[in-house]
Amino acid sequence: MAPVAAAQPRLTPAATQAALDALKQLLGDRFSAAQVVRDQHGRDESWAMPLPPDAVVFPHSTEEVVEVVKICAAHGLPIIPYGAGTSLEGHVTAVQGGVSIDLMQMNRILQVNAEDLDVVVQPGVRRKQLNEYLRDTGLFFPIDPGADASIGGMVSTRASGTNAVRYGTMRENVLALTVVMADGRVIRTSKRAKKSAAGYDLTRLYIGSEGTLGIITEITVKLYGIPEAMAAATCSFASLEGAVNSVIQTIQAGIPVARIELLDDVQARAINEYSKLSLPVQNMLMLEFHGSEAGVAEQAEMVQAIASEHGGEGFQWATKAEDRAKMWEARHAAAYACKALRKGCEIMATDVCVPISRLTECILETKDDVVKTGLTAPLVGHVGDGNFHLSVVVDRSNPQEVATVEEFSERLVHRALRMEGTCTGEHGIGRGKMKYLTAEHGEAVAVMRAIKKALDPDNLMNPGKIFSI
Template identity: 70%
Template sequence: MGLPAEKVNGVVADLTALLGERCSTANAVREHHSHDESYHHPALPDAVCFAHSTEEVSEIVKICAKHGVPIVPYGVGTSLEGHVIPELGGVTVDLSQMNEVLEVNEADLDCVVQPGVTRKQLNEYLRATGLFFPIDPGADASIGGMTATRASGTNAVRYGTMRENVLALTVVMADGRVIRTNRRARKSAAGYDLTRLMVGSEGTLGIITEVTLRLYGIPEAISSAVVSFADLEGAVNTTILTIQSGIPVARIELLDDVQMDAVNRHSGLDYPVQPTLFLEFHGSEASVKEQAEMVGSICEEYGGSNFQWTTKAEDRNKLWEARHNAAYAAKALKTNASIWATDVCVPISRLAECILETKKDIVANDLTAPIVGHVGDGNFHLAFVFAEGDNEGMKKAEEVNDRMVMRALSMGGTCTGEHGVGTGKMKFLIAEHGDAVSVMREIKKALDPQNIFNPGKIFTV
């Protein structure tokens, strides 16, 4: 059920007066903004606005608030749980043209960017400074979207997630007010931590228009390694002991045998079709060598074989490109297939149990669902692969996913380690947080009394 035509016409007229042709009702533009990369059903916005500044975003919000029209922020559309789908119609605010790096403070190891800057764009800009931004969710996501979904990725085991690496935000609130959540100081005891409140809020509390980020020096030396295992248990136990031993590994990624088969085919590689760890080490030349040797010994202890490591940039780039293309590789396992990506995260001591039980459930239900994970922090993903029209397979996948999530929760884990809640994980939120969800609702009502910011996401109001 869409918005009344009179309301749509009114808000579009006001937005067109503000933005001109940058307020679009063209079907092609609306369709592009009707979905993300998830399996969730698309929904068309009534209009799409392309903002160029914080001031414009503020005016857009004021107009939408006046008409009581929903607002959905949009970056590049790489989210995986329906975050940017305008479930109730309304106005999508596309922030991709707000893509300037505003400030780099090399001495303080931080920078200020607009939300449409992508992670690859930022690191290309920083290259000459000797600094880099480490959060790497795989897709070339926008910094604003990564902040809104509390993204992490392959480097999180060493550098943390967006939660640890966002220092301050500029946010437009539901009445059009523009607030700054923090200063550039590395720590503060002044007032509520509004930065952490906004990080992970998925566009439900405000629109992020500037992000201050923590930066790091590019390591003196980087090496990557690949090692295969006879079984999943050996690979996971290697991960657990590596972390418990305090080895400062930068990346430690698990791919099961199904995912390795897919990666080999898609990326033209010839690794053994076995559970495999992809690793990366950062530091001085001596420390990188020492880390690789220590992890190699642990791998041998748990049955790892073919331990190969390299410091050549071209070899490392090929390896991580293959890892980042894992979802596309999975999709190629079946003709005319679609995928449903989902994730959970558990305390690392329960990781082997959770993955092995999930793998058994996948096999018992005759599903194609490669497992891949940022296992250094207890986070793993499934990509259910379906042939077109496979309704029975989708039903089985939903049941396997439900059991996986409840299994993770029973182990002290979470329904999503990094994808976010969106619409896809809403039904698990009370099971995970209990009465805390009612507090979240009260915060939402206080900051967005009309419920115009991304309604229908995270929880119902």
């Protein structure tokens, strides 16, 4: 891990201390200025340099968050929301010092509305916790970014994951939010109705806002019935092109696959070594089908036929729950498997997303770039929606290697933008991809800044993320 850099405080030490004293008086032992706690809250799983806050607080309710925000606003102290710490673009680092609001003790499931297929939760509820709670209801929450992330963090980064090709992303699955704004006001962005034409869509404004517009304290999300039948499979391909083209044809044919994940041969080898599997060391697809027994069988048959046309072979099926869980657990551990390929090295995780008609072109160009630069960069992707990731394994003590990785990452982003894609399919902007936002959105960034200034005129909410003010 690189050394911890100093944050750039906006307040004098005396002014900062006055704010911290007020917060300590408010929360007692749920306030901490201990160095180890601050260090923990100044980093995530990203490539970004850690920057610890001045203190960390642990509220239990919307009302307590309001009081924390009012104290910080009165003193001009920055506020950084913190969830499970699994973000990948430096979202939680304290660029200008300030207070980290750790929301993980706000972890209550408030209201299950089974007949309406929705649930109201606090932001610290984790996705696995929610599905365990729902298990006996016959319902589940499908958004699965891999990490056992908090629901609040998933809203803030507009997360998606392996199920997005069928169930969508957080954008499609959040019905309403309760938000504490920068001045301490509390708003509810919507009711629980499945649709509304009443006013601006503030729910969507806050989804993906990365803590820069307010603190999310309650979330209403959609639920789905647990499918009657599920089946998963792996299929190997001699060529990366054959695997990607199989995905494109499957999506264009309208086959409602639940998951369709791509692994290149390097990633397959890494997963075998780390998770003790015996997958063929080839390019491969991991697939899952949901529905009725007959529907699952029909989907599987159609996808198998498409894959065979593109050189797919060796279908291996997993219908038992424990076998499917083992397969997807290995997929979710892909980043750790990559890191294990080179001891003492770190991961630079990055992702892009392009229209599926350009997916083969983008992935093949990227794979060629990896080979030419000599990087260890396994490729994996939620390719059903055009999104793929690379976990570049790098020796951060080697300046030349770091420079090579940064140049590669920049080429990847500009390649995706050239193909009418985005610089980040699901990781978000944070600090890591700020420099690409204008290249992607142009004058729309000025509109984003105007919204930020209107809702947070003193730039207290997670400053130094998404764009500069």
